[in-house]
Amino acid sequence: MLAKRLKSGQVAYYWNARNADIRSGFSLHREALGTDYATAKNRADQLNLHLDDWRIGRGNRPLLETAANYGTVDWWIQTYLRSPAFEKLKERTKPTYRYQLGLLAELPTRTGHRVGHLAVKAITPAAVDKLYEALRGGKLGTKLRRANHTIDIAKKAWVVVQRTHPQLFPASNPFVGLTRFKTTGTIKPATRTEAFALSDAIWAYGHPHLAIVPLVCFEWLQRPENVLAGYLRWTDYRPRERPANVRIVHHKTGVEIWHPLEEAGIRFYPELEDRLAQLERLAIPVVVTPGIKGSNRPYSFSYAKRIVREARRAAGLPEHVTMTACRHGGMTELGDAELSEQGVMSLSGHRTPDAARGYVKKTDAQRLAAARKRRAWVAELEHAQYESQNGAGRRESE
CATH class of the missing domain: 1.10.150 (DNA polymerase; domain 1)
Incomplete structure (x- = not known):
């Protein structure tokens, strides 16, 4: 799959067969795949499978059984x-x-x-x-x-x-x-400090757009593979029809959420939005490669993981601080904020409470909040008992 920048500034994608295959009789030469990366990649995968079939059996699937590796x-x-x-x-x-x-x-x-x-x-x-x-x-x-x-x-x-x-x-x-x-054990969640430190490390490593991924995973709870696959687009961020929201796509579940960004002029994610404002809009997807070796395009998951790993180690961050751990950390922070399960699911896009619970890890902050509420309940109960006993004593003396 090839990427070419159009005069309009958009990046368009094309699929090309190799000249050697065309000379050998392959009938498909070139196909325009459009400007949406995810759609283009899916179509390119289908065309590549068709080409694989042709190479093995010259387009005849039953000939697979006559191949040398049968x-x-x-x-x-x-x-x-x-x-x-x-x-x-x-x-x-x-x-x-x-x-x-x-x-x-x-x-x-x-x-x-x-x-x-x-x-x-x-x-x-x-x-x-x-x-x-x-x-x-x-x-x-x-x-x-x-x-x-x-x-x-x-x-x-x-x-x-x-x-x-x-x-x-x-x-x-x-x-x-x-x-x-x-x-x-389970995935250890990254803290807010660790998520921002990982973002800083990736930015300093020369990949500013990739540096946004840990923060999007932590703050907006989008799956890292969805961000990397191009499912976070500039056209989703504060569009004209919804200027106070960002559209978050959870491709695994098919859920789409218009995540709120502000209320009454007060931003909910000022640090993340400030970093977004520093990025050059190189393509429709927010997260794309720097374009050092070719055109700007979304990262493959394996390449992104390698860059994150190298940046993390260069910065001396703990090994558990990954893009996935950042999403777990953001979900756990919802638990620390004492959101109800309905509130957690409304932001995370999970369809069932069981699925969401696996991400909200138990923390000292949650235990402290629970102990505080329990103490308040005990104090209220003791006060009610005291009032009841003293009230009965006053009535008898009267």
């Missing part, structure tokens, strides 16, 4: 990624599935080859145990979330393809029944 792990994964089950997934989920299955296929074997080269029948329960160990980073590895997620996806993909090609698979699913390690 019956291998690579073939199994490719077949799943072209299945109706995969197509039914949400667009935001598909890249994760591709990435996690790619991790599995790229693991090295003892013979120096890739797991993707192995026959599907070679994936036994004992092999899965070794794959799981490698995914988590060794016997003492701590990448448990990544490893568990990969195993879950592989288990689903196995069921889908095994049903249509039973002759190539063992009778049982080797990913079922795996003894897995669970992550200990």
